[in-house]
Every structure is written in structure tokens, then in C-alpha cells.
Amino acid sequence: MSEIPLVPENHVPLPNVSSSNGLLAWVASVDHKQIGIMYLLTTLLFFLVGGIEALLMRIQLAQPRFSFLSPEAYNQIFSMHGTTMIFLVVMPMLIGFSTYIVPLHIGARDMAFPRLNAFSFWVLLFGGLLLYFSFLAPGGAPAVGWFAYAPLNERPFSSNLGVDYWALGLLCTGTGSIAAGINIIVTVLTLRAPGMTMRRLPVFTWMSFINAFLIIFAIPILNAALAALLIDRQLGGVFFKPSESGSALLWQHLFWGFGHPEVYIMVLPAFGAISEVISVFSRKPVFGYAFLVGSGFGIALLSFAVWAHHMFAVGLGDPLNLVFGGASMLIALPTGIKVFNWIGTAWGGSIRFSTAMLFALTFIIEFTIGGISGVAFAVFPIDWQLTDSYFVVAHMHYVLFGGTMFAVFAAIFYWFPKMSGRRLSERLGKWHFWLTVIGFNTTFFIQHILGIIGMPRRVYTYPDLPGWGWMNLVSSIGAGILGLGVLVFCWNVVYSFKRGQPAGDNPWDAWTLEWATTSPPPPHNFAQVPPVRGRRPLWDLHHPDNTDAQNPKVSED
Amino acid sequence: MLKTLLKEKHTLGMVLFIGSEAVFFLMLVLAYVYLRAFEPASFTAASALKPLQTGIFSLFLFASSGTVWLAHRSLSQKRHTALCLWLAATIGLGAIFLIGQGLEWRDLLRQNIDVSQHLFGTTFFTLTGFHGLHVIIGLLLLLITLVLALLGDFKSGHSTAMETISLYWHFVDVVWVVIFCVMYLWTLL
Numbered sequence A: 001m002s003e004i005p006l007v008p009e010n011h012v013p014l015p016n017v018s019s020s021n022g023l024l025a026w027v028a029s030v031d032h033k034q035i036g037i038m039y040l041l042t043t044l045l046f047f048l049v050g051g052i053e054a055l056l057m058r059i060q061l062a063q064p065r066f067s068f069l070s071p072e073a074y075n076q077i078f079s080m081h082g083t084t085m086i087f088l089v090v091m092p093m094l095i096g097f098s099t100y101i102v103p104l105h106i107g108a109r110d111m112a113f114p115r116l117n118a119f120s121f122w123v124l125l126f127g128g129l130l131l132y133f134s135f136l137a138p139g140g141a142p143a144v145g146w147f148a149y150a151p152l153n154e155r156p157f158s159s160n161l162g163v164d165y166w167a168l169g170l171l172c173t174g175t176g177s178i179a180a181g182i183n184i185i186v187t188v189l190t191l192r193a194p195g196m197t198m199r200r201l202p203v204f205t206w207m208s209f210i211n212a213f214l215i216i217f218a219i220p221i222l223n224a225a226l227a228a229l230l231i232d233r234q235l236g237g238v239f240f241k242p243s244e245s246g247s248a249l250l251w252q253h254l255f256w257g258f259g260h261p262e263v264y265i266m267v268l269p270a271f272g273a274i275s276e277v278i279s280v281f282s283r284k285p286v287f288g289y290a291f292l293v294g295s296g297f298g299i300a301l302l303s304f305a306v307w308a309h310h311m312f313a314v315g316l317g318d319p320l321n322l323v324f325g326g327a328s329m330l331i332a333l334p335t336g337i338k339v340f341n342w343i344g345t346a347w348g349g350s351i352r353f354s355t356a357m358l359f360a361l362t363f364i365i366e367f368t369i370g371g372i373s374g375v376a377f378a379v380f381p382i383d384w385q386l387t388d389s390y391f392v393v394a395h396m397h398y399v400l401f402g403g404t405m406f407a408v409f410a411a412i413f414y415w416f417p418k419m420s421g422r423r424l425s426e427r428l429g430k431w432h433f434w435l436t437v438i439g440f441n442t443t444f445f446i447q448h449i450l451g452i453i454g455m456p457r458r459v460y461t462y463p464d465l466p467g468w469g470w471m472n473l474v475s476s477i478g479a480g481i482l483g484l485g486v487l488v489f490c491w492n493v494v495y496s497f498k499r500g501q502p503a504g505d506n507p508w509d510a511w512t513l514e515w516a517t518t519s520p521p522p523p524h525n526f527a528q529v530p531p532v533r534g535r536r537p538l539w540d541l542h543h544p545d546n547t548d549a550q551n552p553k554v555s556e557d
Numbered sequence B: 001m002l003k004t005l006l007k008e009k010h011t012l013g014m015v016l017f018i019g020s021e022a023v024f025f026l027m028l029v030l031a032y033v034y035l036r037a038f039e040p041a042s043f044t045a046a047s048a049l050k051p052l053q054t055g056i057f058s059l060f061l062f063a064s065s066g067t068v069w070l071a072h073r074s075l076s077q078k079r080h081t082a083l084c085l086w087l088a089a090t091i092g093l094g095a096i097f098l099i100g101q102g103l104e105w106r107d108l109l110r111q112n113i114d115v116s117q118h119l120f121g122t123t124f125f126t127l128t129g130f131h132g133l134h135v136i137i138g139l140l141l142l143l144i145t146l147v148l149a150l151l152g153d154f155k156s157g158h159s160t161a162m163e164t165i166s167l168y169w170h171f172v173d174v175v176w177v178v179i180f181c182v183m184y185l186w187t188l189l
């Protein structure tokens, strides 16, 4: 009467977590939990590197006409900061969570393609190293921004190899992401435990699933652009060379055709994690499950139809601008629905203010600020005024740091006990939380104002105009506080991994299947998958007299 | 059909991979159409293409889609010799197409049209190059399948490898239909 799903046995036995082979057991692993953890550790490392780059920039910008960094060094560092945070941190970090959690959420033993899973991770790491290798190449790292606009990205303007490393590195990480996307979709569709219907999938797994579709359809757009760029640079092609009737605008169309869906690739699984955390720490099922999932679909579809809002200043003409402005405003609808879902989930619940929950609730606030400043850009005259200013920098960091990174911290505090068997320290967690909130808002809120009064982004220094000096100093001090918060966090991870309070199987009294197994789970994940008769299998298991199916308030909508 | 697809992980994985690859080619084709629409003057060299000659070579590729289907059918009917023969035929037809591509590339290069010459050269060699690369990969996969079949594999009447490879091969074929239309037939207009 075992409820273990029928996963075909691998011909080669899966490496064992507790194998005495040490490092080799990790390097050769095809176990989704080990690969997921390697994803998280790698991306955490790149997060520190990208963070150091950010701090170097904030030191340079702390006072007008400062000469801490040369213009060349600054350009390289800000390009690497953006590229690192987007391609080597946020995106693969979320993929790492999906890799670890999705098979557990659906009661499976592993991903559908364990070897492909390992390939996804290693090619990501290889791409990251390739990108950073550019620092050693003559001429140094790419200095063209994470968007590498044409024709700056072409040979005549960027003659050293930095851009080539950039393009090759991103082709590698992109290939890994596509492989991971295919793997996640096939896993969700084919390996669900008996009873785990699509309508019962945890919201995090739903978001990972939708995200995987975004990945497999958006990344090839970037890959095509990168291939064309490499052909231009290495074989003398003329795709993006206006001097030879190529089109610099084509690069922008391709890049943002990928770039806008990418924004949602970097946030959908974060939405999912937030939904889990808020629900568990409010002791209530997710409010409006169908709307949460449906709006995820809405966002995914719309995200492919709004790319030109990154190009309002290009001069596409008012008819096109109106279409893309209108479509971009539409995206606020499904996103707004989600915000109300989360508020509705927490509303009237018995909230436990753990660090995970604090980060999750603050996520709602910071992300909403970033969302509002984002919708402002859809009104293209506002965009014309604010584009390429620090307002954009503020906006995107509210979405990506205040949004996704806060959600990532919530997710780490929530799932660390499952991964390691120990809880993170709540005391250090509170320090980490408050330093992050104060540091983050000090750094970035004032950049809205800097942008409005006209400070351009992507510049290595600025003149001593009224207000610019002290506001930048405030922003830099904020960055320092933020850095301190990250240090506390790292210490917490290291300390708690060794000395943390043992977690037990289900420290948060949560309801999804990953909490049914031991912490950390055995190599085969589940000795026995509990019966799945609703969206909260563990609730049903522990409350046989009051299951979700019997409760009209939480019945499946 | 959809139900079985949602259960068979290898086929499903290949379908998703093809979807992703389709977007990649779609972008290259759109880039070509975009550039050609805005800069027709840079595409005068397109008159050097030989739609008839390439059209005939294309027929070999289209025919190979049929033979790979026959190979797959022979597999499910457990006709082992037929499977090997149809696989070999597929490889032969694909190789002939590739030779045709090679001849055309040689002709163009002799007229000093290469990847760095104008938008036409860049887009032509990019599109046909990436397609040719996919044909080569497909041929390698088919060759491996053929060797395995000759060594006595695939006698059970079912093989996910055969299924996924033939899906991939049909895809390579369809991509060529699109490229042939926008590249060669547009020139005739």
C-alpha cells in the first residue's frame, strides 16, 4: 500500500548524500537536493561578488568628482554588477529553489531528468566563470552595461574581448536555464504523486512551472541576439552595425523581447515563495488560489507583449508607444491581484512574526513601491522625463532587491531547516532583517529623488550640483548598512549550519509535502508519500476530522 | 494524444526543447525580415541565390522526413531490416541536402559574398549556417541510432530515442520550409 510514485529506477544508483566520498559525491551528484543546494551556494557566492561591486560603485559615488575608481574601472564594475545579479544570482537562485523544492512539493523522488539537472547547474557555473575570466583578459571585463546596447557592443567601440566573454558566458547560463526549464515542466507534468492534481499544486510549484515556460520561450530570444552579436564581432557580420546598414534598434528589440519576460522570470518563483510563507505563518490557506495561479498565467502571457516600454525614448512613434504603454499598464492588474491575495491571506490570520514572515510582509510593501514607480513609466511622457535617470535605478532595485531578494531571504529562512536539518538563528535573523530594511530603503529611496532632479544613471561621477552630493552620500551609507546586513546573514548561515537549533521534520507546522519527510530528506526523498486529498496534505493528515475537503471555506475553487 | 504526451517524459522534453529552438529560429528569421524590409538595398546580392537548384536539394530533405517516419513505423511493426534501411535512407537524403548547401555556399563565396558582406551575407550565412548545424546534429543522432540498430538494439518495437529523434528531424525540416520561403521565394517576388 505504498504511496511512493512510480519513478523509474536509474540504472546507475544515485549518489548518496551521506556518502563518504565527500566533495566527489557533490561534483558527481545527480540528486536534485544536492544540485539545488549547489545552485544556492554558487548564487550566494556571486551575490557577494556582485554586492562588493555595488559597494565599490557606491564608494565612488559617495562624493562629487571622487576619484576612487577610474571611469574605465567603474564602467566594467557596473556592467559586471548588473550582469552578475541578474544572470548569476537572481535567476539561477530561483531556479535553485525550484530544483530543490518542486520534486518534494509534488511527492516525487527526483527531477524527470537528473543528469540534465546536473548539466544545468554545471553549465551555469561554467558560464559564470567564463564571464569573470574576462577580468584577466587584456582590456578587462565588458564595459557595456548588462544590456550591452548596440553599437557600443560592437568591435569598433568595444575592441577588447570583454563583450565576447559576456556573450559566451550568457549563452552558457542561458542554455543551462533552458535545460532547467524543460526539466521543471516535465517533472511537474509527469512525476506528481497520486492525488496531487494540478489544482492541488502548491503555489510555489505553480509559479516555478509557469516560470519554466517563460524561461524556455524567452531565453532563446537572448540566445539569438547573442549569436548574432558574436557573428558580428568574430566573423565581421553587420547585424547591429548602423555604419553598414545594420540596425542598432534590432538589438534593442531582441534584447528587450527577452528582457521584459526576464523581469518576470526573476520574480514569479519569488511570488510563489511569498505565498507559501505568508500562508504558513498566518495559519491560513492561501486566499484566492485560483486568482494567484491565474494571474501568474496572465503576467506570463502579457510579459511577451510589452518589451517596447524599454524603448519609449527611441522614437518608435506615438501609435506604437500608445500600444506598448497600454499593454504595460495592463500588467499592473494581475500583479495587483496578487498583492490583494497576499493581504487577504494574512488578514485575520494568527500571524507569527518569524524572520521569514517579516521578510515576506516587507516584500509586499517594497515590491508595491517598485510596482507603482514601474507603472509610472508606462505613461511614456513620464518615461521620457525619467528614463536613464537614477529613478530607474531606484525602481528596478525596489522590484529586484526589495521584491525578489526579500522573498529569497524569506524563502531561505523558511526552507533552510528542511535543507540543513537546523533552523537559522532568529536573533541574528532579526538583526539581518532590520539592517536590510533600513539599509535598503536608505540606499534606494533617495535615488527616486536624485532621478527626478536629473541625475543620470551609468555615470562614474557627477558635478557638485545642489543636493546631489549629500543625497549620494546618504545612498552610499545605506549601501554600507545593507552590506552589514548581508554579513550578518552569511554569519547566520555558517553558524546555524553548525550550531543551529535542530529543526525536526516540520518546524513551522507547515502543510505541503516537503515537510512530511525528514530534514534533510533522505536521498529518495520520501519513505512514504502521505495521501494527497487537498491542497494541504499535512493539515488533512493531522486533522482527519476537519480536512480541507470537509471545510466549505477552503474547498477547492 | 495529449494525454500520452503528458505521460511520456522523453517525448515531452523533446517537444519543449523544439518549442524553445523554434523561438530561436523565429528570432533569426524575424531579424532577417526586419532588416530586409527596412534596408532592401543591402539585399541586392540575394539575386545570386539559385532557388531552383536549392529547391531540388530541399526535396531531398523533405523526403527524409518521410523516410524517418517510415523508419519509425518499421520499428513499431518490429521489422528490423526495414528500420535499418529507412534510417540509412534518411541519413543519405539528409547528407545530400547538406552537400547541396555546401555547393551553394561555395558558389556564393566564389562571388565574394560572405558573412561580412552586407546584410544579405550576414543574415544568409547565419540562418543557413544555424540550420545546417541542426542538420548535422540530426545526422549524428540518426547515425548513432543506425549503428545501435545494426548492433541489434530497438527490437522491442518501442524506443523513445527513435521517437524523439524523428520529432527533432521533422522540426529541422519545418525550419527549412520557413527559411526557404523567406530567403529564396522572397527573391523571386
Ligand SMILES: [Cu+2]
Binding pocket: A259, A260, A263, A306, A307, A309, A310
Ligand atoms: Cu519591462
